[in-house]
Amino acid sequence: MQLELKNLYDDFRDANTMRAYAKIIHEDAKKLDQTYHIMEVCGGHTHTIMKYGILQLLPENIKFVHGPGCPVCIMPKERIDHAYVLAMQNDVILVTLGDMIKVPGSNGSLQDARSKGADVRFVYSPLDCLTIAAQNPEKKIIFFAIGFETTTPMTAALLNAVTQKNITNILFHINHVTVPEAMSALIADDTSNISAFLGPAHVSVISGSKIYEEFPRDYKKPVVVSGFEPVDVMQSISMIVKQFVEKRCELEVEYKRAVSYEGNLKAQELIDKYFQKAESFRWRGLGDIPKSGLRLRDTYDALNAEIMYKKILPTQKIDDHKLCICGDILRGKANPLECKIFGTVCKPTSPIGSCMVSSEGACAAYYKYGNLL
């Protein structure tokens, strides 16, 4: 039998299974005497939760806090400004992934740069840069690399090709970030209101579930690593609720069909070859989080656009808007509707805070689906 793409998702969207899990969750939640807040860390899960209306299937005392796991939402404006400045160079083709080109920096988005004549392209696979570089030998191709552990190996694969083939016209601007450091930063604050985590799917395929061990152990927060399909998410919620009921606090994996404890060791090795932890990365909405970002190892300075173009890149940090409460929303302490600028100054077409930037942010979801949530 030939395996078709639809075999990979049809069963995970089955209506009866969805209803059955909803029933189990409702019954278990009746045994709880308080309200619990589950954070889905990853934007992919936020997308599933919104797209499939999962909040509508949950009891009153099980709430969700939408986490910081959307790579474009967390990008601080100063980094987008870097991309913009690089794109505006005459001899540069700036390449990045998907919806990064929509996000506004202080001078506008990469889309705006493109309408002013910049050559900005998006690719599905960073390896497409090799073709672009070969077709444009007189240009510098700068890959503006974004994303969590999921996309880092793809950037590493491009680095590998560039170094092995001695390609001289591809450079890198690295903005890769890592999930566990952001999770710790969110709960390190005593006032945060997060009871458990729904662990990312694709990130965990690469990193393995081992990266979440500290959360049940040191912070007393259950983690269930979940797949991205609606049935995956419902099953994972049910597993978390069962932990609450049985007063357990463990790391569990629902997404067993793809996630192992160790993860993809080959990918990890490749990442380790080219990257090291950066001192700190500044997250839009959360501020500086130590060790939460990656940088190119010093050996590869010649490929590092941040070093090679240092003279023209703006250095000023841009603070989040004073009235923006994304930080509190991400810690589960506030709801988007409590924000003074929500829906007035801050809208999906002119986002002020990180949670309004893409459809994976909590504020954008409230804005779009508000009266159906």
Add this chain to the structure above:
Amino acid sequence: MTATVSLACGNGGEENNELISSVFYKAFKNEILDKSEDAAIIHNGELAFSTDSFTVSPLFFAGADIGKLAVCGTCNDLAMMGAQPKYLTCSVIIEEGFELEELEKIVASMKKELQINAATVVSGDTKVVPRGSVDKIFINTTGIGEVIKKGISSNKITSEDLILVNRDIGCHGATIFAAREGIDMSSALQSDCNSLFPQVKALLDANIEITAMRDATRGGVSAVLNEWAKQSNICIEVEEEKIPVGDEVKGICEMLGFEATALANEGTFVLAVKKQDAQKAVEILQTFKNCSQATIIAHVSTRHLQKVILKSPWGTSRFLETPTGELLPRIC
């Protein structure tokens, strides 16, 4: 609106609407234009009149080419107003260096499609511009049709209507995206590009009570439903599992994170038909090639006026939005 015109302003979605209303509608404002129909109804309701410009990359793609597209596009806009396409003009802007053989191929497919519509090109214009001034070839067609069923309008849909589609959706958008981005797939995926007048005529010949029709081009089915919800001040409640989407289109949507309802179509239309005739309309549509999946997808209510609600098979619902921005793949 941003101070420059971005690509997003041409997506058939929200930014596109904003550009049109803030610049063109404002300047050209009049009663006919304000109706915002697929084609203008003029001359005491007897004629339908519409124009469309075509640019597509690649020029030749699975299922059609820019020539077929240019005739179907304008003829379909006329057909959507219950009009028989009659006379077309054809203006072509060609980039210096364009191969004559390709041009002949394009014109041959225009000719073939004109025959299907029983329409003729009665006037035309050709411009050749220096290399780089246009992307290979741009074609404009303008058409006049004779209204054979008066009163079809997207401004008067009520809860007495049911909403139908004539076939599975999203094929054109998915085909173009796959071709443009060089996604190689072993699949039978083809653009749905097709003349719709024969289907419209069959429905009218059977005296089906059609309230409105619109071909779901840029912005896809979701743009049409959202426009209708606003124009008729209604709520459209769509059953997600009833929307016909082929496996290939679903696959591309899964890979790239698109919604089939936001993908462009060139031979797919949405109909609002009186309840008592809806089933019969489905049966008539199903007799046409590639339309075996014609079906009822939605009903009209007053739950959230001017909104489209998408209902999942497990009882949850969300708003189906007019697509915004450029269609960009999700990252993870």
